Amino acid sequence: MWMKRTIKAGMALAGCALVxxxxxxxxxxxxxxxxxxxxxxxxxxxxxxxxxxxxxxxIAKIGARPMSERLSIxxxxxxxxxxxxxxxxxxxxLEMNVRDGQAVRAGDVLVRFETDDLQSTLLLRQSDRDAAxxxxxxxxxxxxxxxxxxxxxxxxxxxxxxxxxDVVVKTARIQSLSAQVDIARIALHNAEIxxxxxxTVTRRLAEAGARIGADGELLTLxxxxxxxxxxxxATRDIPRVARGQTAELEIDGLAGQIVKGTVxxxxxxxxxxxxxxxxxxxxxxxxxxxxxxxxxxxxILLRExxxxxxxxxxxxxxxxxxxHVLKVQDGHLRRQTVAxxxxxxxxxxxxxxxxxAGGETILTAPLPELRPDIAVTIDKAG
Numbered sequence: 001m002w003m004k005r006t007i008k009a010g011m012a013l014a015g016c017a018l019v020x021x022x023x024x025x026x027x028x029x030x031x032x033x034x035x036x037x038x039x040x041x042x043x044x045x046x047x048x049x050x051x052x053x054x055x056x057x058x059i060a061k062i063g064a065r066p067m068s069e070r071l072s073i074x075x076x077x078x079x080x081x082x083x084x085x086x087x088x089x090x091x092x093x094l095e096m097n098v099r100d101g102q103a104v105r106a107g108d109v110l111v112r113f114e115t116d117d118l119q120s121t122l123l124l125r126q127s128d129r130d131a132a133x134x135x136x137x138x139x140x141x142x143x144x145x146x147x148x149x150x151x152x153x154x155x156x157x158x159x160x161x162x163x164x165x166d167v168v169v170k171t172a173r174i175q176s177l178s179a180q181v182d183i184a185r186i187a188l189h190n191a192e193i194x195x196x197x198x199x200t201v202t203r204r205l206a207e208a209g210a211r212i213g214a215d216g217e218l219l220t221l222x223x224x225x226x227x228x229x230x231x232x233x234a235t236r237d238i239p240r241v242a243r244g245q246t247a248e249l250e251i252d253g254l255a256g257q258i259v260k261g262t263v264x265x266x267x268x269x270x271x272x273x274x275x276x277x278x279x280x281x282x283x284x285x286x287x288x289x290x291x292x293x294x295x296x297x298x299x300i301l302l303r304e305x306x307x308x309x310x311x312x313x314x315x316x317x318x319x320x321x322x323x324h325v326l327k328v329q330d331g332h333l334r335r336q337t338v339a340x341x342x343x344x345x346x347x348x349x350x351x352x353x354x355x356x357a358g359g360e361t362i363l364t365a366p367l368p369e370l371r372p373d374i375a376v377t378i379d380k381a382g
Contacts, residue, residue, distance in 0.1 A: 051331060051377040058365035059328060059378065060315065063358040064307040067344045067351075070299035071240065073247070075231030077283070077294045081197055081223035085110065087212045088190040091118070096208045098219065104195045111206075111218055113191040122184040129177035136170040143167050199223040222292065227283045228264060229296045232276040240302050241266055247281050249298035251290065259283055259290070263300065308342075309356060310349040315364040316340070325356070326363040328376060333363060335372040 091113040098110050146163040149155035203220040206212055229249060233241055247261040261281035270277050279300075283290060315325050316338075323340050326333040338355030356362070361378075363370060370376075 051375040052370070053377050053379050054328075054363070054365075055379050058363060058367075059361050060312060060364045061359065061361050062309060062311055062352075062356060064309050066304070066306045067308040067310060067349070068304035069302045069344060071233065071237055071302055072297075072299050073231040073233065073279070074295070074297040075229045075281075077227045077229050077251070077290055077292055077296055079222040079224055079292045080226045080228050080282070081199065082220070083196060083222075084220050085193060085196075085218050087111075087113070087193075087214060087216045087218055089113070089118075089187045090212065090214045090216075091191065092211045093206060093208050096204070096206065096218075098201045098204065100201055100204050102201045103199070104201065104221070105198045106195055108195045109192055110195055110201075110221075111193040113212075115188055115191045118184065118188040118191055122181065122188055125177065125181040125184045129174060129181055132170060132174045132177050136167065136174055139163070139166040139170045193218065195221060197221070197223050198225070224288065224290070224292065225285055227285050227290050227292065229261060229281040229283060231279050231281065231296075232271065232274075233279050235270055235275045235277060238266070238277045238279075241279055241300060245300050245302065247298060247300045249281070249283070249296040252295045254289060257289075258298075259296070305342075305351075308344070309352045309358060310344060311352055311356070311362060312364050313343070313348055313350045314366055315362055316350060326370065326372060327356070328361040328363065328378070331375055331377065333370060333372055333374050333376055336362075 093111060094114045095112040096110075097108075097112075098104060104110065143163040143166070146155055146160050150157070150160045199221045200223075201219055202222050205217045205219055212218070229247075241263060243263050243266065245263045247263065249259045249261055251257065251259055261283040263279060264282040265280040267278040267280075281300075311325065317324055317326070322337060324335050324337045327336040328334075336355055339353035341351035341353040343350050
């Protein structure tokens with residue numbers, strides 16, 4: 001005689017999205033007790049093996065599906081290229097051509113210093129060098145005459161050595177004065193400061209007419225075409241983060257927009273006094289909507305697979321011969337040995353490397369009383 005068992009009204013379907021359906025672990029123990037009673041009753045009243053009726057919540061039809069694992073992150077945006085422009089030489093500012101927030105292009109003149117003193121210094125150095133060159137010419141002529149007289153034994157060896165020494169000394173003086181001319185020319189060139197790259201002035205620190213010492217701060221320039229997000233990752237997770245991994249971020253102020261980035265650098269040490277490591281994500285800012293200081297939250301893609309054959313971890317059984325599952329086949333539960341691969345979704349899903357194929361149905365209920373070769377049927381009504 002067929003026995004119709006009543007399943008508790010509160011039992012809900014708990015599924016693995018798209019393909020895999022798993023039991024709700026929070027309800028498993030309560031429902032399992034009721035199902036064990038059903039199994040015992042069925043076995044006792046049906047020695048011949050009346051099928052045990054399984055609900056749809058106790059089985060899963062498996063299939064390959066895309067899987068991914070992501071790590072949640074958050075942090076602040078900051079420019080990659082940022083420079084404080086300083087005066088190379090001491091002097092008085094003649095022109096300050098930019099203001100805070102102004103965009104500039106690489107090569108634009110930002111600051112000009114007065115050059116009267118610098119030009120005078122350059123002319124003086126050039127004049128000194130020209131005079132030294134004239135002296136060298138005379139010294140070389142004197143050496144030539146002395147060598148001719150020495151060849152006729154008319155002059156002494158000491159006079160010849162002195163003539164040679166004069167040429168060497170005057171040559172060295174010219175080299176020294178030429179270096180001073182180059183230094184004066186560079187100082188004059190440095191009186192005009194140009195933008196090293198295209199960007200935006202964020203701070204103007206000096207004004208026209210001010211006297212600035214060598215290495216004095218003039219302004220700050222940043223390039224906002226490329227930014228990076230500095231995010232902090234716990235040390236327990238950092239071994240899974242690597243350069244080149246992709247990230248998706250949501251930026252405060254840009255609701256609904258996803259900004260993609262790439263892991264550019266990973267700090268080799270944790271932040272002082274913490275157990276977190278700085279990770280830097282490179283972000284393109286082609287449309288100019290990103291600003292330094294914006295807060296970003298999102299995730300880094302740690303790994304993915306497009307065709308993973310996964311089953312609920314609760315479906316796995318293990319004995320002395322290894323891992324196996326109970327497969328529904330020909331109206332019975334059949335023991336099926338499987339090779340276990342990667343774990344996904346916080347270990348709730350397990351990838352099967354071998355032993356199962358897509359479309360097969362397995363038991364997911366954690367009921368040890370259900371054993372291989374038990375006759376079963378599936379309640380179509382769920």
